[in-house]
Amino acid sequence: MHEQQTAEKRRVGEKAAELVEDGMIVGLGTGSTAYWFIKKLAERVAGGLRITGVATSVRTAELAESLGIRVVDVNEVGEVDLTVDGADEIDDHFNAIKGGGGALLREKIVASISRRMVVIVDSTKRVERLGRFPLPVEMVPFGYKHTLRKLEQAGCAPRLREKDGAPFVTDGGHYIVDLHLGRIDDPERLAGSIGNMPGVVEHGLFIGLVTDVLIAEDGEVRMMKRA
Numbered sequence: 057m058h059e060q061q062t063a064e065k066r067r068v069g070e071k072a073a074e075l076v077e078d079g080m081i082v083g084l085g086t087g088s089t090a091y092w093f094i095k096k097l098a099e100r101v102a103g104g105l106r107i108t109g110v111a112t113s114v115r116t117a118e119l120a121e122s123l124g125i126r127v128v129d130v131n132e133v134g135e136v137d138l139t140v141d142g143a144d145e146i147d148d149h150f151n152a153i154k155g156g157g158g159a160l161l162r163e164k165i166v167a168s169i170s171r172r173m174v175v176i177v178d179s180t181k182r183v184e185r186l187g188r189f190p191l192p193v194e195m196v197p198f199g200y201k202h203t204l205r206k207l208e209q210a211g212c213a214p215r216l217r218e219k220d221g222a223p224f225v226t227d228g229g230h231y232i233v234d235l236h237l238g239r240i241d242d243p244e245r246l247a248g249s250i251g252n253m254p255g256v257v258e259h260g261l262f263i264g265l266v267t268d269v270l271i272a273e274d275g276e277v278r279m280m281k282r283a
């Protein structure tokens with residue numbers, strides 16, 4: 057990864073930790089940007105901040121707990137006050153592609169019960185139109201070759217994600233296919249058609265979920281709020 061990109065991820069991640077207030081239930085995102093948020097948040101917790109974390113992946117839960125953040129099962133909370141998570145792409149309508157790290161299902165569930173969802177991104181993630189980043193889709197292993205074929209027939213150019221020569225398996229025991237779409241003209245329509253396919257568990261289009269974006273641009277961190 058480019059040095060500047062890493063520095064930007066760190067800057068937005070650490071800045072986001074300032075948004076957390078005492079007593080909050082906090083959704084903890086997944087990925088290399090969320091990592092910096094969790095690290096900084098842990099420092100604040102060590103300094104006396106009391107919060108409860110809800111993790112969006114096993115590796116985030118492990119990281120947070122190893123740093124002294126209390127993490128509870130998502131079923132133990134009614135709602136989440138604030139979730140901070142990264143994204144693979146974000147457009148000016150606050151629509152995002154997520155799931156590059158394979159955690160999209162849990163990320164979306166946590167986002168959907170969050171009063172506020174802040175996406176933290178470096179400057180490379182902001183796009184005019186979504187779709188250059190391959191859209192992750194999580195699917196059940198049963199019949200996955202048929203689901204893949206349906207996606208192929210729909211013109212979605214799917215590629216099964218692999219790790220060490222075998223299908224990549226998510227925390228939920230599912231597979232991921234990445235759709236090489238190039239550009240997405242109508243995210244809502246695409247979300248509807250993919251979401252209705254048998255075998256598909258969830259897709260990485262986050263529409264209407266993101267409330268704020270913290271972005272590192274021109275050496276500064278900018279906060280953008282959805283109208």
Ligand code: 5RP
Pocket residue numbers: 085086087088089090141142143144153154155156157158159160163
């Ligand atoms: C994981 C995600 C991540 O938030 C997304 O991939 C961005 O990751 P990073 O902060 O490492 O660039 O959706 O499923």
